[in-house]
Amino acid sequence: MSHPERLGSPGGESVGTIAELPHVNETLADYAARYGLRQSAARPPLRKYIQDVWARRNFIWAFASAKNISMYTDSRLGQVWQLLTPLLNAAVYYLIFGLLLGTSRGVPDFIPFLVTGVFLFGFTQRSVTSGAKSVGDNLSLIRALHFPRATLPLAIAVVELQQLLMALIVLFVIVFAFGEPLSFNMLLFVPVVGLQLMFNVGISMVMARLGAFNRDITQLLPFVMRTWLYASGVIFSLPQMMQSGHKLAEYGWLGELMKANPGYVYVELSRHVLLGEYRGYVSTNLKIHETTQLWLYAVLWALVALVGGFMYFYRAEERYGRG
Amino acid sequence: MADTKVRGTLDIDPTREPIVVVDDLHIVYRVYGAGGKGNAASAFSRVLRRQHRPSMTEVHAIKGLSFVAYRGEAVGIIGTNGSGKSTLLKAIAGLLPPHRGGVYTDGQPSLLGVNAALMKDLTGERNIVLGCLAMGMSPSETKSKYKEIVDFAGLKEGFIQYPMRTYSSGMGARLRFAIAAAKTHDVLLIDEALATGDAKFRNKSKRRIDELRKDAGAVFLVAHQLDTVKEMCDRVIWIDEGRMHMDGDPAEVIAAYTEATGK
Numbered sequence: 001m002s003h004p005e006r007l008g009s010p011g012g013e014s015v016g017t018i019a020e021l022p023h024v025n026e027t028l029a030d031y032a033a034r035y036g037l038r039q040s041a042a043r044p045p046l047r048k049y050i051q052d053v054w055a056r057r058n059f060i061w062a063f064a065s066a067k068n069i070s071m072y073t074d075s076r077l078g079q080v081w082q083l084l085t086p087l088l089n090a091a092v093y094y095l096i097f098g099l100l101l102g103t104s105r106g107v108p109d110f111i112p113f114l115v116t117g118v119f120l121f122g123f124t125q126r127s128v129t130s131g132a133k134s135v136g137d138n139l140s141l142i143r144a145l146h147f148p149r150a151t152l153p154l155a156i157a158v159v160e161l162q163q164l165l166m167a168l169i170v171l172f173v174i175v176f177a178f179g180e181p182l183s184f185n186m187l188l189f190v191p192v193v194g195l196q197l198m199f200n201v202g203i204s205m206v207m208a209r210l211g212a213f214n215r216d217i218t219q220l221l222p223f224v225m226r227t228w229l230y231a232s233g234v235i236f237s238l239p240q241m242m243q244s245g246h247k248l249a250e251y252g253w254l255g256e257l258m259k260a261n262p263g264y265v266y267v268e269l270s271r272h273v274l275l276g277e278y279r280g281y282v283s284t285n286l287k288i289h290e291t292t293q294l295w296l297y298a299v300l301w302a303l304v305a306l307v308g309g310f311m312y313f314y315r316a317e318e319r320y321g322r323g
Numbered sequence: 324m325a326d327t328k329v330r331g332t333l334d335i336d337p338t339r340e341p342i343v344v345v346d347d348l349h350i351v352y353r354v355y356g357a358g359g360k361g362n363a364a365s366a367f368s369r370v371l372r373r374q375h376r377p378s379m380t381e382v383h384a385i386k387g388l389s390f391v392a393y394r395g396e397a398v399g400i401i402g403t404n405g406s407g408k409s410t411l412l413k414a415i416a417g418l419l420p421p422h423r424g425g426v427y428t429d430g431q432p433s434l435l436g437v438n439a440a441l442m443k444d445l446t447g448e449r450n451i452v453l454g455c456l457a458m459g460m461s462p463s464e465t466k467s468k469y470k471e472i473v474d475f476a477g478l479k480e481g482f483i484q485y486p487m488r489t490y491s492s493g494m495g496a497r498l499r500f501a502i503a504a505a506k507t508h509d510v511l512l513i514d515e516a517l518a519t520g521d522a523k524f525r526n527k528s529k530r531r532i533d534e535l536r537k538d539a540g541a542v543f544l545v546a547h548q549l550d551t552v553k554e555m556c557d558r559v560i561w562i563d564e565g566r567m568h569m570d571g572d573p574a575e576v577i578a579a580y581t582e583a584t585g586k
Contacts, residue, residue, distance in 0.1 A: 028347070032425075037341065037428055062452055063456075141442060144435060145458055145503070146431040147458065
């Protein structure tokens with residue numbers, strides 16, 4: 001090893017300066033910069049980051065499938081639960097709201113109405129709750145390998161999409177069992193789910209960042225989600241509640257606020273495109289003839305959540321897994 | 324040679340290219356959950372009085388460490404328990420933010436720790452595939468590396484099909500190392516991950532580490548087995564209470580360390 005000139009304070013705690021003949025008194029930071037070394041674990045530029053995420057698309061899909069499979073490995077029925085869970089859910093709601101309480105309040109085909117609401121709201125609900133845990137549950141992976149962390153909440157959203165597709169089989173069986181004819185309108189269900197997926201990706205990224213740095217969130221979420229469920233008209237018809245004579249009608253601004261709520265928007269749109277009976281009921285009884293406003297909100301929420309959520313998550317990229 | 328690198332001074336070799344520069348690094352971290360009464364009432368009154376968690380203490384783990392590691396080096400880090408070795412590796416990996424000073428690296432360092440699993444509920448097979456994809460390999464690359472990784476990990480017949488939580492710590496560490504070593508890293512940080520492996524695996528790892536060094540990366544190794552360090556490294560850093568104690572040739576540093584710790 002060569003012996004260049006040496007500077008520095010022997011025994012001192014801080015060594016800011018080092019010496020090398022052509023660069024006398026160069027600090028270590030400058031020396032590092034001269035060789036193109038960067039601060040460890042700095043956040044890459046946005047464009048590069050998006051490319052990195054895109055390059056990991058296979059990882060996202062494989063991770064989601066693996067999660068889905070491992071979810072039921074401990075149970076005897078295994079993957080059957082993917083179908084059985086939504087089916088049992090629907091059965092419970094039928095038992096309580098259909099048979100015991102009879103809360104239909106004039107909504108026709110109440111069971112398909114209810115099941116559509118529960119399944120599609122559950123899609124967003126589970127994206128939020130598992131998104132909040134997506135970073136914390138994968139710390140050993142985050143610490144061992146380097147990859148863009150945004151792939152984790154993205155994978156969570158894909159897991160939930162795969163779960164939803166299973167639930168949709170049950171949903172369609174129920175919808176057709178109640179005599180709903182196959183119609184052209186149902187094709188519109190595809191963009192509804194697509195927009196909701198975009199919204200879910202965005203919101204699960206927001207939750208992933210919040211949950212990564214504040215574990216109290218996961219304790220609080222069940223209550224927030226239940227409140228959201230009741231405010232979104234999942235088990236009752238919100239437009240009906242806003243008719244004159246109801247309490248909600250007195251507070252117009254509150255009604256408008258609830259109509260802009262993304263939970264309601266995606267659920268209500270799905271009902272409009274899937275359930276002809278409900279569509280007819282809304283237009284004849286409630287005098288609501290168009291869904292332009294709903295579509296507008298659906299697109300807006302999807303874009304705002306996706307872009308905003310991604311940026312919000314990205315800005316803390318270098319801090320995930322620290323501690 | 325050994326005494327030319329006492330703490331407080333730093334040599335730079337201008338003929339070699341640095342890959343990790345640690346500049347007057349201080350690491351202070353907070354430890355939660357050390358004590359406290361732990362019932363709801365005391366926690367509530369604490370929140371009301373806007374106090375920090377009583378159980379929180381600050382630990383000054385690294386106190387002004389500076390060194391430069393060059394391309395192609397395998398650096399062993401030794402020191403007693405709690406001297407800050409693992410903390411240093413975490414800081415190099417970027418997992419602990421520096422309190423003062425900085426760490427500069429080329430590329431993103433990968434840290435291999437002792438926790439046995441990447442994703443413990445998934446089979447070894449799936450861990451391999453996901454690990455490779457996460458490191459940015461394409462599906463076809465992953466397929467071609469798969470056999471190599473399984474052979475390298477040398478798991479017993481059939482274990483690759485079991486969830487990783489059923490693995491012994493040695494098996495888990497081997498698979499983890501095999502996955503991480505499948506890709507060329509600029510900086511590979513190994514924290515006791517080889518400690519649980521048997522002699523055969525250690526030989527294989529040594530060969531792999533030599534290969535990685537030849538590709539002009541650098542390898543950092545924390546290990547308590549001094550013979551492992553002597554075998555695999557061409558430079559050893561001795562850390563004591565978060566400060567540099569000695570830095571130089573493995574044989575010399577280890578000899579001094581053995582003498583000091585009274586082995």
